[in-house]
Amino acid sequence: MASRTLFDALPPFPDNVVTAPIQTISLKELSSGSFDASKSLFEACRDLGFFLLDLGDDVIGEQLVGQIDQLFRISRDIMHLPKEVKIQYAHDPPKSFLGFKPRGIAKTETNQPDRFEWFNLGQDGLIGNESLQPLPPTITEHLPIFASFLRNGQAVAEAINVAIATQLNLPPQTFVSLQDPAKKSGTVVRLIKADASPEPEHLRTSMIHHTDFGSITLLVNVLGGLQILAKSKTPEDPDAWLYVRPQPKCLIVNMGDAMVKWTGGILNSNTHRINFAPGKQRFVERLSLGILFRPERNASMKTLVGESAHDEEDLTAWEWEVKKLMALKR
Ligand SMILES: O=C(O)CCC(=O)C(=O)O
Numbered sequence: 001m002a003s004r005t006l007f008d009a010l011p012p013f014p015d016n017v018v019t020a021p022i023q024t025i026s027l028k029e030l031s032s033g034s035f036d037a038s039k040s041l042f043e044a045c046r047d048l049g050f051f052l053l054d055l056g057d058d059v060i061g062e063q064l065v066g067q068i069d070q071l072f073r074i075s076r077d078i079m080h081l082p083k084e085v086k087i088q089y090a091h092d093p094p095k096s097f098l099g100f101k102p103r104g105i106a107k108t109e110t111n112q113p114d115r116f117e118w119f120n121l122g123q124d125g126l127i128g129n130e131s132l133q134p135l136p137p138t139i140t141e142h143l144p145i146f147a148s149f150l151r152n153g154q155a156v157a158e159a160i161n162v163a164i165a166t167q168l169n170l171p172p173q174t175f176v177s178l179q180d181p182a183k184k185s186g187t188v189v190r191l192i193k194a195d196a197s198p199e200p201e202h203l204r205t206s207m208i209h210h211t212d213f214g215s216i217t218l219l220v221n222v223l224g225g226l227q228i229l230a231k232s233k234t235p236e237d238p239d240a241w242l243y244v245r246p247q248p249k250c251l252i253v254n255m256g257d258a259m260v261k262w263t264g265g266i267l268n269s270n271t272h273r274i275n276f277a278p279g280k281q282r283f284v285e286r287l288s289l290g291i292l293f294r295p296e297r298n299a300s301m302k303t304l305v306g307e308s309a310h311d312e313e314d315l316t317a318w319e320w321e322v323k324k325l326m327a328l329k330r
């Protein structure tokens with residue numbers, strides 16, 4: 001997450017809202033091979049499916065903090081480009097999810113239009129696995145910082161993947177190879193802008209509840225608004241939703257559906273959503289940033305631990321994702 005400077009520029013996260021009981025894991029300890037850190041990480045991924053990763057006092061972590069501060073400034077310019085410019089770089093689903101997703105094209109739980117926009121920057125174009133997606137100059141002039149942010153994010157994801165594999169008694173590189181960044185995938189760097197919520201009619205979700213499609217998500221929040229589902233609750237329960245309190249110099253990490261598939265349901269891809277920001281924070285626009293890792297296209301999606309069904313189809317990640325998308329549509 002961002003340094004304290006970005007937090008100090010915004011209204012504080014209030015103390016009187018219910019927050020998620022989220023674990024904090026130190027990247028420094030994880031990188032130095034601490035068994036305790038890797039065990040706590042694994043337990044958090046099994047339990048809540050979310051944890052905070054403290055980037056402090058770690059070489060890559062501190063680089064990330066600096067890059068995140070810069071990217072929040074850049075992101076503001078990008079997300080405030082005129083509508084006419086953004087539309088030229090709009091995504092084209094289901095053919096391509098890269099580019100701008102305009103505000104209001106999806107629905108929330110109450111069947112009202114969503115209140116967020118995003119921009120997806122594909123890993124493949126950014127690191128040269130394929131040609132770069134069409135981009136406005138406001139982004140092309142900052143490609144080097146996006147690329148170094150992504151490279152550092154890959155290193156963090158690798159540390160997480162190794163910890164999980166080790167805890168499962170699998171070869172340490174198991175999940176790293178399934179998400180090899182040098183191979184094509186749907187991995188993206190995502191910039192998100194959710195509208196401020198000053199009026200009573202804004203006191204609703206911006207982004208509908210969902211689980212992440214991919215393997216691991218690294219999120220940077222400064223303003224509150226992210227909510228996760230409490231254990232054993234359904235989205236409709238009145239006390240189901242817990243705010244995540246963003247912390248300076250911490251990433252929010254969550255497991256996606258692919259990790260659940262590979263681990264035969266041991267890990268938890270928890271449901272989450274963007275609600276209006278709590279307290280006075282709702283009066284300001286909410287920018288967030290993330291890297292959404294996905295398996296490489298040809299990775300096998302077979303379950304790797306426990307009893308897997310004998311007749312299980314050996315789908316590639318690409319086939320598995322298409323199948324899931326079709327099911328979602330239905
Ligand atoms: O912006 C956030 O805090 C959450 C975004 C999110 O859940 C997503 O992009 O999948």
Ligand SMILES: [Fe+2]
Binds near residue numbers: 211212
């Ligand atoms: Fe998400």
